[in-house]
Amino acid sequence: MFPQPLIPVVARGSEMGGSSVRRATVSARTRSRGRGGTVLLPSMLTFGVIVASSGLLLMIEKGILAEVKPPPLHPSRGELSWRNAGRARVASEQEDVGYQVLQDTRNRTIRTMCGQKNMPHSVWDLSASQRRTALKHILVSDKHRFLYCYVPKVACSNWKRILKVLDGVLENVDVKLKMDHKRDLVFLSDMKPDEIRYRLKHYFKFIFVRDPMERLLSAYRNKFGEIKEYQLKYGVEIVKRYRKNPGKTTGDDVTFSEFLQYLLDEEVERMNEHWMPIYNLCQPCAIRYDFIGSYERLNEDASYVLERVQAPSYIRFPERQSWYKPVTPQTLHYYLCNTPRGLIKELLPKYILDFSLFAYPLPNVTSEFCRQ
Ligand SMILES: *[C@@H]1O[C@H](CO)[C@@H](O)[C@H](O)[C@H]1NC(C)=O
Numbered sequence: 001m002f003p004q005p006l007i008p009v010v011a012r013g014s015e016m017g018g019s020s021v022r023r024a025t026v027s028a029r030t031r032s033r034g035r036g037g038t039v040l041l042p043s044m045l046t047f048g049v050i051v052a053s054s055g056l057l058l059m060i061e062k063g064i065l066a067e068v069k070p071p072p073l074h075p076s077r078g079e080l081s082w083r084n085a086g087r088a089r090v091a092s093e094q095e096d097v098g099y100q101v102l103q104d105t106r107n108r109t110i111r112t113m114c115g116q117k118n119m120p121h122s123v124w125d126l127s128a129s130q131r132r133t134a135l136k137h138i139l140v141s142d143k144h145r146f147l148y149c150y151v152p153k154v155a156c157s158n159w160k161r162i163l164k165v166l167d168g169v170l171e172n173v174d175v176k177l178k179m180d181h182k183r184d185l186v187f188l189s190d191m192k193p194d195e196i197r198y199r200l201k202h203y204f205k206f207i208f209v210r211d212p213m214e215r216l217l218s219a220y221r222n223k224f225g226e227i228k229e230y231q232l233k234y235g236v237e238i239v240k241r242y243r244k245n246p247g248k249t250t251g252d253d254v255t256f257s258e259f260l261q262y263l264l265d266e267e268v269e270r271m272n273e274h275w276m277p278i279y280n281l282c283q284p285c286a287i288r289y290d291f292i293g294s295y296e297r298l299n300e301d302a303s304y305v306l307e308r309v310q311a312p313s314y315i316r317f318p319e320r321q322s323w324y325k326p327v328t329p330q331t332l333h334y335y336l337c338n339t340p341r342g343l344i345k346e347l348l349p350k351y352i353l354d355f356s357l358f359a360y361p362l363p364n365v366t367s368e369f370c371r372q
């Protein structure tokens, strides 16, 4: 068995920033689960996650992010060596076990970190502005008794479509119409405290999460590459602030590095929702979500949720839109490796709760990786 490992506990998001990341260690038991020959795998993975998290803390303290090696966690990235080890059936069974372990790890990390005294334990512990942000992001279905905290850039339009179909205001999920992100939707922030309390207590609550760097890149490419309002509202300002000789700009040529510099200077709680950390949007400590789905397993996890909330069987999670440009591992590699390493390192503390609570490995920006 492994020795008692340590899980890092990080101070609440709003206080984060290099030096104020507080350290406390809590021992946690590694548990092995799984059937027969797969017992070893889960415990190794679990151990790996914990080592990664501790590494994370160490990295923040010492400022040596690039040197620590968090193990790969997401089977979908095809990096787990056991994937190549056997026949397809075995591999997919192990993948399921691996995913179970991931869920379990998330669950326990959240419980451990959120169990700390200075963390919010209910929405009423939050500051008024934190509460407003979270409640504004929680969509309500009274008919199916669930709450969904939407995270922009994690398939949230598709979930909004589903809510509209469930409510009968939209005929089917595949309509080509542009999504209206407010109309015909009910948010928890529209309700009175008693109504909020009741729903938080009795409804099924879920969120979908995504690799934090991938989410930022997706936001960057979408907003600055395609959306005029964002180019004018944010792009122009970013170029003015962070480019040596800005010249004339229409805000459509912001570089990824300039965008990250901007994030570095932004106060987390005032960020635009497309790049605000998931932690601040959905407050997973104040709200005990029953299920955390992964963007990496969108279809399976969405099917699970739809079944769980007893959606009619004809409702399927929408296919990706044809215009959708996914962030591939190659794209991420390209952007990360063309960004000053120090900048990424400096930015990570702002998003550390998203990495650690949801068990995502830190971006690999070592020179070996970038040489590939
Ligand atoms: C980063 O990638 C390189 C090359 O693929 C690999 O050798 C190294 O172990 C990785 N490091 C981390 C921290 O994952």
Ligand SMILES: *[C@@H]1O[C@H](CO)[C@@H](O)[C@H](O)[C@H]1NC(C)=O
Residues within 6 Å of the ligand: 103, 107, 289, 290, 291, 292
């Ligand atoms: C965590 O585990 C508990 C107990 O097994 C379960 O009820 C809960 O839904 C899990 N939460 C998540 C987010 O998986």
